[in-house]
Amino acid sequence: MNDFIDNNTKEVIGLDYILRKIDTITPYGKELKENIEPFKIGEEDLLIKQFAIIERLVKLIKENKFFFKNIKNILHNIKDIRNSTLRAKEGYILSNVELFEIKGFILTLVELSEELKTIEDQLDNSIIINRIVELETLLDPQKTKIKAFYIYDDYSDRLKSIREKKRQIDNKIKIEKKEIKGKLERELSLKIRPDGSILISKNQKEILEKVKNNPNLIYSSETYMNIKFTLKSTPTLYELEKELAAIKEREEEEEQEIRQHLSEKIGFYYNEIIMNTQYIGKLDLMLAKTYMAIGTNSIxxxxxxxxxxxxxxxxxxxxxxxxxxxxxxxxxxxxxxxxxxxxxxxxxxxxxxxxxxxxxxxxxxxxxxxxxxxxxxxxxxxxxxxxxxxxxxxxxxxxxxxxxxxxxxxxxxxxxxxxxxxxxxxxxxxxxxxxxxxxxxxxxxxxxxxxxxxxxxxxxxxxxxxxxxxxxxxxxxxxxxxxxxxxxxxxxxxxxxxxxxxxxxxxxxxxxxxxxPRDAINIARLMGLEESIVEDAEKILFGTVVKQ
Missing domain, CATH: 3.40.50.300 (P-loop containing nucleotide triphosphate hydrolases)
Structure with a gap:
């Protein structure tokens, strides 16, 4: 860029001011703007082609402002997933947060593609969005189009079976705790909290003694006013909770395998994803140039x-x-x-x-x-x-x-x-x-x-x-x-x-x-400079060849 224009010239002619007015939205568009390059001698046809696209976009935006407002709203939700996608390509297992962002990106491609379909004949091929259908199906198996990420039961029969078993054990634990709570409330005539705890004032000596001696309650903590007790695990509860911990471990292992499978698929489509980030960047920059043209009444x-x-x-x-x-x-x-x-x-x-x-x-x-x-x-x-x-x-x-x-x-x-x-x-x-x-x-x-x-x-x-x-x-x-x-x-x-x-x-x-024109002398006269001085200046001026 410095070969074309140096930083000092950019600043004094106001080009840096102009470039700041280009209001890109996405991380990809912002990066393109930061690295923007001028068209070179010999690239006149490429520049003419770009101007033709902007000219069409100006017309389209003026005809349908709300349509393009929706496009901009979609672009505002796009995150930079390039690093995560590269990690997937290199064999790393992506986290749930990374999978969430990539799923959001893949579903955004669907939104953009559907929206732009009505004007795709007006756009250049360099800014046409290409959907990745296999990743859509993989990351959104239930076709909800909800961008939140979750490892669905649909990903494997084994996961579905594990989660069903987990739900059964959870339910048994709830029933067991409910029975223990009900029994204790009847015995002690006290209300036990939803979390299985009970708070007794230190002044309630009699009740405090009964609670301390109850085999189903255990001391938890105290303040200067109260003592807190919680439900003590029964042998039945202990076995159920032990079984639940084991099933959760199996669930995590299965989810890790699924994340690995999803990451491998994302890595496989690395080139297609990156190509779409480039398309989105170009679309973003082109729209920003177009809105700037409209906003500045430019031609x-x-x-x-x-x-x-x-x-x-x-x-x-x-x-x-x-x-x-x-x-x-x-x-x-x-x-x-x-x-x-x-x-x-x-x-x-x-x-x-x-x-x-x-x-x-x-x-x-x-x-x-x-x-x-x-x-x-x-x-x-x-x-x-x-x-x-x-x-x-x-x-x-x-x-x-x-x-x-x-x-x-x-x-x-x-x-x-x-x-x-x-x-x-x-x-x-x-x-x-x-x-x-x-x-x-x-x-x-x-x-x-x-x-x-x-x-x-x-x-x-x-x-x-x-x-x-x-x-x-x-x-x-x-x-x-x-x-x-x-x-x-x-x-x-x-x-x-x-x-x-x-x-x-x-x-x-x-x-x-x-x-x-002798505006300097005229201004001096208007500002009230002594007339004899002004007249002398005129005589000097018209008797001089090279000086004003």
């Missing part, structure tokens, strides 16, 4: 054999969730990218970094077999996704911000010929503007003829003004009535919130001759 991306990206009205799910929690809406972003370099320019608060992360997140989602949050997306598969985004400070290694940034970027540059997606945020921001511009321009020149799709955000105007470089600008505050906004800000304590609300985060494709 099936079109997978291309060519290496390009086109996103229409894309949304970054993590940022969108944060905005929703604050009562705000995410502004959808549209962008088209090709091999070579594309740049995004605009004001620092204009959402350039979010656009960069959005491209990374949606491309990664598509490659991991997930529907994407947008109205349309076309993309080829990438050999890797690499991001140099966020704070590059690395004090633990003694590197400056710029040193850490270059250390990060060079890892992406090494792979640039491998048809990947490279995302670089605010290139060379950690050094002085002149050198930063020169390094940025040189990196763009290096990457623009490579096989990777590279998207760079930059505050250097002329970095994007190179032949062969696609240039996008954040729309920003263009078209805003600054005088009206200034008046609103004057009477509002949350002036920056007003600026944010007026900011248009969409991207527009521009030519290299397009004048860069």
């Amino acid at each position: 099936k991306p079109t997978i291309l054999k060519e290496h390009r990206i086109s996103i229409t009205n894309g949304r970054h799910l993590k940022v969108e969730d944060i905005l929703k929690s604050n009562g705000q809406e995410f502004t959808p972003i549209s962008i088209t990218l090709y091999e070579g370099v594309s740049c995004i320019t605009g004001a620092n608060m204009g959402g350039k970094t979010v656009s960069l992360k959005l491209v990374g997140q949606l491309c990664a989602m598509a490659q991991y077999g997930l529907f994407v949050p947008c109205t349309k997306m076309e993309t080829g598969l990438h050999g890797f996704i690499y991001g140099s985004i966020g704070d590059m400070q690395s004090t633990d290694k003694g590197l400056s911000t710029f040193g850490s940034e270059i250390s990060s970027i060079k890892e992406g540059l090494k792979k640039a010929d491998k048809n990947g997606l490279i995302l670089i945020d605010e290139l060379a921001r950690g050094t002085n503007p002149d050198e930063g511009y020169a390094i940025s321009k040189a990196i763009v020149n290096f990457l623009k003829n490579k096989k990777s799709i590279t998207l760079i955000t930059t505050h250097y105007d002329n970095v994007a003004n190179s032949d062969g470089v696609l240039h996008y600008q954040v729309v920003g505050l263009s078209g805003i009535d600054y005088e009206e906004l200034r008046n609103k800000m004057f009477s509002n304590a949350n002036s920056m919130d007003l600026v944010s609300q007026c900011m248009d985060y969409r991207l527009k494709k521009v030519t290299k001759d397009t004048r860069v």
Whole structure:
């Protein structure tokens, strides 16, 4: 997985957040999710096939929510039986608890198979449940479909005979005890407890003496107030209880033989059981992907054999969730990218970094077999996704911000010929503007003829003004009535919130001759910076070639 995307890139583009939102239920589905792998270049047809399954499931779930709610309820009851099944295969005798869990699993296969039968023509063969009829009969001989495990009399005539004998002896013991209790109650005029004990107060001297001298009672225990006596075993009771202990031992031996037989049969069907755990895992993961697609209002991306990206009205799910929690809406972003370099320019608060992360997140989602949050997306598969985004400070290694940034970027540059997606945020921001511009321009020149799709955000105007470089600008505050906004800000304590609300985060494709919007200077003016300073800044800006 690290060959495709490293942990830092996963985190900064929000892929780890997305993967956590995939809500698998079973231990098999959870394991598949933990080890999820992206589809690789050359596996486009496999990915298209998976998307077709999810698309059908989306339609089916929307048509019959209660049906799939029942499927999820069934999945919630599934336990991990792989270790027990392996023990059976290796010749171990399974415990009653293990047999109980395996029986539950086998009967769950019946439930799932019967439920899914109505839509099996809509599912891929990799998620069709296969019943194991012989184990159904073996573990549920009475066909009750009750998941509790019990070694039934039906398992052997010998067991049936032993248990019948045991019941007879139990009955004789009960009769013998009942007769002794009745006799004692008449003799002593006392009530004996159901467990065969009697409690006498130490103050009842006369009764206590009679009880002590009774040959059918024996001292058991005492407190500071009472003395407890229990029924003494008679010769008849002694012989019956001795016979019962022997018959119980024979019962345990017979049950052990039956458990051994059941374990051997389970071991014989090891491969079929494991195959079904894999089917259930795939079904669970596929349903989780489908429910996520529905919950995030996502669509099936079109997978291309060519290496390009086109996103229409894309949304970054993590940022969108944060905005929703604050009562705000995410502004959808549209962008088209090709091999070579594309740049995004605009004001620092204009959402350039979010656009960069959005491209990374949606491309990664598509490659991991997930529907994407947008109205349309076309993309080829990438050999890797690499991001140099966020704070590059690395004090633990003694590197400056710029040193850490270059250390990060060079890892992406090494792979640039491998048809990947490279995302670089605010290139060379950690050094002085002149050198930063020169390094940025040189990196763009290096990457623009490579096989990777590279998207760079930059505050250097002329970095994007190179032949062969696609240039996008954040729309920003263009078209805003600054005088009206200034008046609103004057009477509002949350002036920056007003600026944010007026900011248009969409991207527009521009030519290299397009004048860069000066939102930073406009914002400074709106925030009340001395007008003479703002005017001087404008003079400096328009008299400079490489600096803002």
